[in-house]
């Protein structure tokens with residue numbers, strides 16, 4: 001099947017792209033790597049009248065250090081991070097997450113912003129960036145605002161993005177050698193979306209202590225109680241019983257097999273924390 005006809009706009013600058021989106025109203029959609037929107041267009045699951053291409057905008061492709069962290073343009077690709085193309089993003093946690101997404105062909109084009117905006121519950125960046133307590137800079141013609149990644153996704157494929165608004169950047173905390181992290185996903189085949197996934201990030205320097213479960217029916221779920229206990233008690237607090245109880249609390253409607261898969265992913269993720 002082929003996509004229905006649409007008007008394709010590539011602004012030369014971010015303000016031009018934002019104006020094109022605003023002027024297109026409800027019928028306009030941004031596109032970045034087109035790894036998710038492309039198939040949806042071809043299957044006619046999405047039929048925008050106008051598609052505004054963000055993938056080549058310099059404003060969205062840069063990475064810079066700020067006074068309190070790292071600003072990552074939303075059009076930075078998974079492969080950019082996997083390959084360590086941007087010095088501030090050369091942390092093993094980010095490279096591990098990026099290199100586990102899909103296949104190289106998808107990683108070459110798929111972007112951080114596209115992944116977050118698409119909001120697939122099984123996707124990698126919403127989970128990993130919730131664990132880091134990253135924030136998003138959302139932009140529209142004439143204004144911008146900042147939201148936490150953990151509050152951005154409202155449900156499966158649903159976010160806080162408003163009409164005419166895009167993700168312009170991801171704001172990460174500085175990632176140093178004091179960050180202890182874990183990331184584990186269970187997939188039927190390498191390169192496929194996860195059936196169960198978990199991410200954890202602890203940094204004694206900044207007080208970051210987050211454990212998050214992914215591949216649920218909705219957004220990633222933060223396991224705050226377990227994170228607190230592990231931050232205080234270390235490996236001794238990450239008992240199988242504590243893990244199972246936290247998982248059961250985060251997915252009360254799931255069947256026992258799903259819970260066991262998530263508990264296994266979380267147990268492996270936490271084992272990495274104590275190694276990394």
Ligand SMILES: Cc1cc2nc3c(=O)[nH]c(=O)nc-3n(C[C@H](O)[C@H](O)[C@H](O)COP(=O)(O)OP(=O)(O)OC[C@H]3O[C@@H](n4cnc5c(N)ncnc54)[C@H](O)[C@@H]3O)c2cc1C
Pocket residue numbers: 029030031032033034035036037038054074075100101102103106109110111112113114115117118122123124125161165166167168191192193194
């Ligand atoms: C075979 C296959 C396997 C995959 N496996 C995985 C996997 O294991 N893990 C994983 O995480 N992902 C996986 N993906 C998805 C992949 O990571 C995509 O790159 C990602 O979901 C979408 O990014 P994109 O840049 O291609 O976005 P696009 O396809 O261009 O856009 C996706 C959606 O986001 C919107 N959008 C795009 N950019 C922005 C922006 N800056 N601001 C606001 N809205 C925006 C679009 O309007 C659209 O609604 C897979 C994809 C494929 C095809």
